[in-house]
Amino acid sequence: MKKLLDRNLKxxxxxxxxxxxxxxxxxxxxxxxIWRTELHEHNMIVALRAKRNFELLTGDxxxxxxxxxxxxxxxxxxxxxxxxAVNKDSVYTVYKHNSFTGHVELDRFHGLVxxxxxxxxxxxxxxxxxxxxxxxxxxxxxxxxxxxFLVLLGGFLLLNKRLSRKLWAPFHKTIDRLEAYDLKSQxxxxxxxxxxxxxxxxxxxxxxxxxxxLTAYLEQKEFTENASHELQTxxxxxxxxxxxxxxxxxxxxxxxxxxxxxxxxxxxVSRINRNLVLLAKIDNRQFTDQEPMDMAQLLRELxxxxxxxxxxxxxxxxxxxxxxxxxxxxxxxxxxxxxNLLMNAIRHTSTRGNVLxxxxxxxxxxxxxxATSLPEDKLFNRFSSAAVHTTGTGLGLAIVKEICxxxxxxxxxxxxxxxxxxxxxxxxxxxx
Amino acid sequence: xxxxxxxxxxxxxxxxxxxxTCEMATTFSEALEKIxxxxxxxxxxxxxxxxxxxxxxxxxxxxxxxxxxxxIISARNALTDKVTGLTTGADDYIAKPFHLPExxxxxYSVIRxxxxxxxNVVDQNxxxxxxxxxxxxxxxxxxxxTKKELDLLLYxxxxxxxxxxxxxxxxxxxxxxxxxxxxHAFVYAHIKNLKRKLSEAGYGNYLKxxxxxxxxxxx
Numbered sequence: 001m002k003k004l005l006d007r008n009l010k011x012x013x014x015x016x017x018x019x020x021x022x023x024x025x026x027x028x029x030x031x032x033x034i035w036r037t038e039l040h041e042h043n044m045i046v047a048l049r050a051k052r053n054f055e056l057l058t059g060d061x062x063x064x065x066x067x068x069x070x071x072x073x074x075x076x077x078x079x080x081x082x083x084x085a086v087n088k089d090s091v092y093t094v095y096k097h098n099s100f101t102g103h104v105e106l107d108r109f110h111g112l113v114x115x116x117x118x119x120x121x122x123x124x125x126x127x128x129x130x131x132x133x134x135x136x137x138x139x140x141x142x143x144x145x146x147x148x149f150l151v152l153l154g155g156f157l158l159l160n161k162r163l164s165r166k167l168w169a170p171f172h173k174t175i176d177r178l179e180a181y182d183l184k185s186q187x188x189x190x191x192x193x194x195x196x197x198x199x200x201x202x203x204x205x206x207x208x209x210x211x212x213x214l215t216a217y218l219e220q221k222e223f224t225e226n227a228s229h230e231l232q233t234x235x236x237x238x239x240x241x242x243x244x245x246x247x248x249x250x251x252x253x254x255x256x257x258x259x260x261x262x263x264x265x266x267x268x269v270s271r272i273n274r275n276l277v278l279l280a281k282i283d284n285r286q287f288t289d290q291e292p293m294d295m296a297q298l299l300r301e302l303x304x305x306x307x308x309x310x311x312x313x314x315x316x317x318x319x320x321x322x323x324x325x326x327x328x329x330x331x332x333x334x335x336x337x338x339x340n341l342l343m344n345a346i347r348h349t350s351t352r353g354n355v356l357x358x359x360x361x362x363x364x365x366x367x368x369x370x371a372t373s374l375p376e377d378k379l380f381n382r383f384s385s386a387a388v389h390t391t392g393t394g395l396g397l398a399i400v401k402e403i404c405x406x407x408x409x410x411x412x413x414x415x416x417x418x419x420x421x422x423x424x425x426x427x428x429x430x431x432x
Numbered sequence: 433x434x435x436x437x438x439x440x441x442x443x444x445x446x447x448x449x450x451x452x453t454c455e456m457a458t459t460f461s462e463a464l465e466k467i468x469x470x471x472x473x474x475x476x477x478x479x480x481x482x483x484x485x486x487x488x489x490x491x492x493x494x495x496x497x498x499x500x501x502x503x504i505i506s507a508r509n510a511l512t513d514k515v516t517g518l519t520t521g522a523d524d525y526i527a528k529p530f531h532l533p534e535x536x537x538x539x540y541s542v543i544r545x546x547x548x549x550x551x552n553v554v555d556q557n558x559x560x561x562x563x564x565x566x567x568x569x570x571x572x573x574x575x576x577x578t579k580k581e582l583d584l585l586l587y588x589x590x591x592x593x594x595x596x597x598x599x600x601x602x603x604x605x606x607x608x609x610x611x612x613x614x615x616h617a618f619v620y621a622h623i624k625n626l627k628r629k630l631s632e633a634g635y636g637n638y639l640k641x642x643x644x645x646x647x648x649x650x651x
Contacts, residue, residue, distance in 0.1 A: 232507035233438050236529035240444035243532035246595040246646060247448070256595075256643035263599050270529050308580075308606060308618035 005164045009156055020149045027141045028134070035131055036110055040091060043112035043127045046078070050125065051116040054080075058119050068123070077109070077128040086115040086122045093131070108133045170194040174203065181210070183217050184283060184405075225280045228273050235270050242266065268393070275395040278336070279382075282402045287330040295334070295426065296321035296359055302338050306346060313351050320358035327362070327426040329407050337403045340396040341366050341422055348420070366422045373415035380411065400424075433470075435463040435486065436478045436505065445476065448532040449539070451592070460484030467493065467500075473543050474501035476535070477522070487520065494521045501542035505530070531600035533591045540590030556589055557651065558635050570633035580605060581626040588639060588649035595646045623647060 050071070057064040068080045090113045095106040109128040116123055173192045181189050189210050191203045242263050246256065281287065299319050303310075310317045327334070345355045345368040353369040380401040383394040404411045410425045433455040436442040446454035455472070457463035460483035467475075467489065475493075479486035486504070493500060502521065507528045518525060523542045526535060544552055544563065552563035560569040566582060568575045577585065587604055588596070601623075602616040627639055642648045 229507055232528040233441065236507070237438065237441045237444065239529040240441060240448065240532050243597070243600070244444055244447055246597055251643060253643045253645075256645050260597055260599065260645040263597055266529075267599060267603065274527075305606065308622075312618050312621075 003164065005160050005168070009160050013153060013156060016149065016152055020145050024138065024142050024145055027145070028138050031137055031141065032134060035137075036093070039110040039129045039131055040112065043091075043110065043129055044114075046127050047112055047114045047125055050078075050080075051114070054116065054118050054123075061119060064118060079126045081124050081126075083115070083122050083124045086117060087113075087124070089114045094128075095133075106133075167196075170196065170199055171202075174199070174206070178206065183210075183213055186214065186218065188214070221280060221283060224276055228277045228280070231269075231273050235266065235273065238266055239263070239270070272393045272395065275393050275399060279395065279399060279402055282333070282399070282406055285406070287333050287406075289330055290328055291331060292326050292328050293331055293334055295325040295327055295338075295364060296323065298334060298338060299342075299357065299359070299364075302335065302342055306342060309343075309346050310355075313346065313349065313353070315346065315349055315352070316354045316356075317346070318354075318356050320356075323359065325359050325362060325364075325426070333403050333406070337400050337424070338364075340400050341424070344396055345420070345422070362426045364424045364426070367419045369418055370415070370420045371418070374413065374420065376413050376415075379413055433457060433463070433466060433472045433474075434476045435481065435489070436476065437481050438478075445532065445535065448594070449536060452539070458482075460486075460489070463489055464492070467498075471498065472500045473546070474503060474539050476539075477502055477504050479504060479506040490520050490522060499546060501539075501546045503535075503538055503542060505535070531597075531603060533587070533594060533596045533600050534604055536594070537587045537590035537604070541586070554586075554589055557638065559585075559630070561585065561589070570630060570635045573633055575629050575633045577626065577629060578622075580622050581629070584622055584626055588647070592649055592651050595642050595648045597646045601647070 054064065054067065057067060072079050092111045092113070094109050094111060096109065097106060108131045110131040111126060111128040114125050114127075116125060170192045177189055177191060189206065191206065194200055194203065242259055245251070245259055299321055303317065303319055306317075341364075342355075342357070345357075345366050348370060349355055349368040355366070355368045357364070357366050359365075380397045382398040400411055403409075404424065407426075409427060412423050412425075414421050434442045434445050435457045436445070437458050439456075439458055442456050442458065446456065452473070455466060455470075457466055458481075460481045463477075463481070464484075477486045477489060486506070490502060490504075493502065501523050503524045503526060504522045505526050505528060523545070524538050526538060544554070554561040554563065558570050560572075561567075561582075562569070563586075568577050568582060568585065583605065584601070587601070598616045598619050601619045605619065605622070623639070627637075630639075631637065638650050640648050640650055
């Protein structure tokens, strides 16, 4: 994954490189053109001045010839030669060795060929001026361009770093808030204030989305709560009717069997209902009372309550918890959590099976013998009981998960060598 | 008195509690009026009433220092309600839905506690139950019962001549855990032990198995 700004920067830098590379020949042509124009002008001025001076000597052939000789001797880059006829002016550029500076390389010269007539004799005048060599010009321009490109590159990198920190700060804050947001808290998301149009648009979108979700969540929760509450009275009526029917005198064994079975199913419905109410209450964070509890002690108390079931299934049921394990939380919820896990183990162990429970530091381990692994991913979800035919509500482990979430504990499951292994780690508000 | 806004449920409760005289109230004001006129051995109080919160009736009763027994029956099933109810002076709390025998047993216990605060002894044929010391005597001879057996015995005494289903007994003994199991074999085991201990001490066979699925304490 790349940062958005880095991607941007890469494109910008590539573009800058192309522009800089393209600018080198352009600079060169412009600089060279200026050079040549200026030198041409310079040559013209020299030529015109010389021509005028020579023309002043009209009539004095002797001093004219002396002057021309002297000119040719003193100005080696310029020559005045008599020609048969006047021709059109011309310019040229030539590379040649220059005999004065001792340069080994070839130097570039810009030359002007012009004609003038003194006393009826036409002369050709050639003037050469040293001009900067093209490769040197190109080299210099390239070097300067490269330096500026490097300055640009460094500047971009630096600015990019600062910008990403400053410019994107509200964005990162938004991301952090989003990651930390939990719909179950039922609060609106606190987004940072920004005056950037795009971020504000993003925030608007997020707020709208979350408000929608929140409403849906609250409606759904309220529905579950209300539905469960509304169900309780009719359930109570059905239950009482069943209890009353049992009191009638002429009841056959078959009829009483039917009543008993109806009663059993009814109590299952009631329990599912109670558990749904419980889940809603945990969701609503209605269990505010907290106290330190010793989990080891709690386990032993609960085991005593379950003695009947353990005996009925002839289980080997061992609790190893020598050290006290003090955890802060709501006692009722802790009891529900442990009861659900213990009853789960008892229920799903076959007759004469083993249930081994031990506390290791702040981790509770509950293992029981079993045949096959359970679907770990769905195990803690509502109504996803692995075995459909059992009398469970399908909510026991969902409640365990919900309680763990409330206190920041973690619940896990794995299966190894014929043992189901449930574990709960009491972290967060332990008295460590 | 049964204060319950659902007449159907109120009637069923009254229909089951044949050994008591039951008055009915379905609204807050009706209940308030009746409380003002009579005293009751026990008031079954639903918290969600048309016209007011049942907890307010509880406050009024306490302010007047009345000693009517109060059992809250509520669909709210909320822990906070339970705590508030009990701290403001209710004697017991039972969440809907419930088994009628369970309610009867609790009413019996509340009334006994109110009436015999110092020597709470139940005499039933040859059996005598001392509720304070939790001892059981048959023909003046002590019978050693486990906590659960004593619990069952009191449950039956509170539901004299009533057929009680095995699932009601199972729920009474282990609460929520009971219906996690299909079989209620452990109920059978406890009852068998109770019957054996009582009959060994010379108690008659009053506890009868009815239709194979329920039990009845026949006097």
